[in-house]
Amino acid sequence: MKHSLAFLLLAGGSTLLTASCATSSARNFPPPDQLPSRATIDPLEMLDGRRVRTPEQWMSERRPELKELFEHYMYGKAPVWPAGVKAETLFTDPKAFGGKATLREIKISWGIPTTINLLLATPHGKRSPCVFGLNFNGNHTVLPEPRIQLPTGWTRNKGNKALEEDRGKDLATWSMEASIDRGYAVGTLYMGDIDPDRHDWSDGIHPHYYKPGQTQPGPHEWGTIRAWAWGLSRVVDYLVTDPAIDARRLAVFGHSRNGKTALVAGAYDDRIALILSHQSGCGGTAPSRGTVGESVTKINNAFPHWFNDTFVLFNDKTDRLPFDQHCLAAICAPRPVLFSNAQDDQWANPAGQFEMLKAATPAYTLLGVDGLKAEKPPAPGDPLIDSRLGYWLRPGKHSTTPEDWKIFLDFCDIQMK
Ligand code: GTR
Numbered sequence: 001m002k003h004s005l006a007f008l009l010l011a012g013g014s015t016l017l018t019a020s021c022a023t024s025s026a027r028n029f030p031p032p033d034q035l036p037s038r039a040t041i042d043p044l045e046m047l048d049g050r051r052v053r054t055p056e057q058w059m060s061e062r063r064p065e066l067k068e069l070f071e072h073y074m075y076g077k078a079p080v081w082p083a084g085v086k087a088e089t090l091f092t093d094p095k096a097f098g099g100k101a102t103l104r105e106i107k108i109s110w111g112i113p114t115t116i117n118l119l120l121a122t123p124h125g126k127r128s129p130c131v132f133g134l135n136f137n138g139n140h141t142v143l144p145e146p147r148i149q150l151p152t153g154w155t156r157n158k159g160n161k162a163l164e165e166d167r168g169k170d171l172a173t174w175s176m177e178a179s180i181d182r183g184y185a186v187g188t189l190y191m192g193d194i195d196p197d198r199h200d201w202s203d204g205i206h207p208h209y210y211k212p213g214q215t216q217p218g219p220h221e222w223g224t225i226r227a228w229a230w231g232l233s234r235v236v237d238y239l240v241t242d243p244a245i246d247a248r249r250l251a252v253f254g255h256s257r258n259g260k261t262a263l264v265a266g267a268y269d270d271r272i273a274l275i276l277s278h279q280s281g282c283g284g285t286a287p288s289r290g291t292v293g294e295s296v297t298k299i300n301n302a303f304p305h306w307f308n309d310t311f312v313l314f315n316d317k318t319d320r321l322p323f324d325q326h327c328l329a330a331i332c333a334p335r336p337v338l339f340s341n342a343q344d345d346q347w348a349n350p351a352g353q354f355e356m357l358k359a360a361t362p363a364y365t366l367l368g369v370d371g372l373k374a375e376k377p378p379a380p381g382d383p384l385i386d387s388r389l390g391y392w393l394r395p396g397k398h399s400t401t402p403e404d405w406k407i408f409l410d411f412c413d414i415q416m417k
Pocket of ligand 1: 255256257258280281282294299302
């Protein structure tokens with residue numbers, strides 16, 4: 001995938017960004033029932049059985065093939081990146097967090113009605129690495145700052161409307177100030193700005209890309225996870241132009257369904273330097289062929305909109321998938337990827353995720369870097385973060401805690417110098 005970027009300062013302080021992205025053309029992959037049944041997938045074996053022996057062959061043949069396979073059978077193909085992405089600052093507080101950082105809300109747009117509000121805190125001083133990702137409930141829930149705009153569309157709370165009283169309710173989940181103190185900028189955006197998290201193809205971003213007469217994405221077109229990940233790339237379009245940010249050190253973070261999205265975003269956007277996929281489980285970091293926790297059938301039944309309409313054909317036939325989730329991590333190689341988990345969160349299959357990291361390692365070693373360093377999962381509470389593929393299993397439940405953030409930033413410190 002090739003992309004080029006440029007930005008221009010416009011009168012009035014808004015910024016016009018241009019990004020273009022050449023995607024490869026779709027191939028004729030067989031229908032799921034004609035794919036061979038396989039217990040495991042070797043990331044270094046092409047679909048036609050050829051062995052990948054060199055980094056060049058990985059980069060020019062197998063990696064693009066895997067990206068297309070995931071698009072075709074699971075996440076769906078997304079539109080070409082738009083040109084003319086614009087950024088407009090909605091408010092600036094140069095004395096946020098007791099004067100340690102500047103807090104801004106920035107509206108990102110590209111000529112369709114869907115727009116993204118990015119809440120961005122940047123520490124004072126030099127250009128900072130940035131951790132950014134989707135939030136579940138709206139930017140206003142991340143900090144109790146009255147100037148942060150409430151989402152105007154669907155939200156998951158009772159009544160499906162964003163509420164004033166929810167300002168700052170997810171403060172602890174984001175631990176923003178701790179990141180600022182460690183020299184990191186933090187950016188977050190509401191997932192529903194891109195696509196509300198419900199099975200409705202008439203809302204969110206999808207309708208703006210329909211062909212005449214189309215009412216839902218085609219069987220190989222983008223589901224909601226791919227749409228969210230594509231939206232994260234629009235945030236990257238902006239971040240790489242922000243003078244307060246070190247564009248070479250962008251880390252994408254996401255929890256659970258947003259963690260699945262973070263991994264997809266990293267796989268399809270090489271400008272992202274590091275991936276933090278937290279407790280993302282089935283459809284993200286856990287094996288689709290796994291037998292612990294959430295299965296492909298269960299996830300497709302509960303969240304049909306997350307994937308394309310082809311993935312459902314693999315319900316109870318995951319042995320026919322021409323990839324497993326280690327291949328998504330392999331696409332990210334040689335960039336660092338952390339899979340993080342909680343011991344009680346067996347729904348997300350922490351042990352299976354460790355196996356996925358192990359299985360992704362050959363792609364990393366082919367490219368001349370380390371993958372996962374351990375043969376067995378480390379004990380709960382003992383982070384494995386000194387190799388490009390990292391693993392963290394915390395005692396406790398499905399959530400994001402300050403302790404998790406400490407490990408995320410330790411991983412960033414080591415792997416994104
Ligand atoms: C669960 C779902 C998981 C996970 C989680 C979340 O209900 O089964 O795949 O993504 O939601 O996003 O919190």
